[in-house]
Amino acid sequence: MLPRRYHRIKQVLDQRQPDLTVLTEDVHKSHNLSAIIRTCDAVGILTVHTLNVIDELPEVSLVAKGSDKWIFLDSHPDIKTAITHLKQQNLKIYAAHFSEESVDYRQIDYTQPTAILLGAEKWGVSQEAAQLADGHIIIPMLGMVQSLNVSVAAAVILFEAQRQRLGAKMYDNTRLAPETYQRILFEWSYPDIAAKYQEKGECYPSLGENGEIIQ
Structure with missing residues (x-):
């Protein structure tokens, strides 16, 4: 050494940051999960939570560029178990999901214990996941497309969380x-x-x- x-x-x-994490629900494309993991490493996340009911957990691809060595992956059998586990750690769960209750992702206080829930590439989060979440967030879209790729959406949200935590000096001391x-x-x-x-x-x-x- x-x-x-x-x-x-x-x-x-x-x-x-032990109190900032991501939960992916049926994100089945390996390059998307790998890109999410790489972003999590970049913003200081220690553990990524996953569940794959429709398909098996994808193998992390080269997109992760080795960042998966520095991130713990915690797999759960179903969405209820996953969210219960996170809430027991006093984390607020915010689902990237469009609904009548959705708010701009920048309105969330990410200096509080937070988990970002991201759904499958094609369908988004399940209805059960949306109901179990503490809130829904959206990224405003001003063009013809209605949503971003799931890994891009993860990056947008997580770097806002990083910005807030940097401002609060949460990276200055070991947590x-x-x-x-x-x-x-x-x-x-x-x-x-x-x-x-x-x-x-x-x-x-x-x-x-x-x-x-x-x-």
Whole structure:
């Protein structure tokens, strides 16, 4: 482990936002899911939640450019289970969905614990998902098309969330619990060695100032 890479990993982990996430519902095209994951990495999201009832979870493609190594994927069996799980973490669920209750996505306060729900490429979120969500958001469209590609919509919304959180200085201090931080830091720094410790059911060793393993 080169010290420069270790400190880069720490810098990224320092800015991860544990209370900002995305939930995808039946996003079945791998390039779309990969692009969403790449955007999530760019704005500091730690975990992406997914569920695929219609099709299997797509394989993350090269569009992710390796960003999937720095994002945890949490798969759920159905939309009710997924949303219940997120609400138990005190997250507000905002579905990208057009309805009479929909508001401009920029009206949401993304400095609060937030999950963005994105639906299938062709149909959007399911009716059940829309009913379970805390609110509906839309991206105003001024042309002939009525909606954006799901990965583009994710980027538009998430960079607004990033803008608000930067303004609130939420990236300035580490927001992960210390034990979670140290666990992920070791796994990101030494994935192969971490896997061996997991197989043995042993705790990870400590890391030195420049990432060296301290036995």
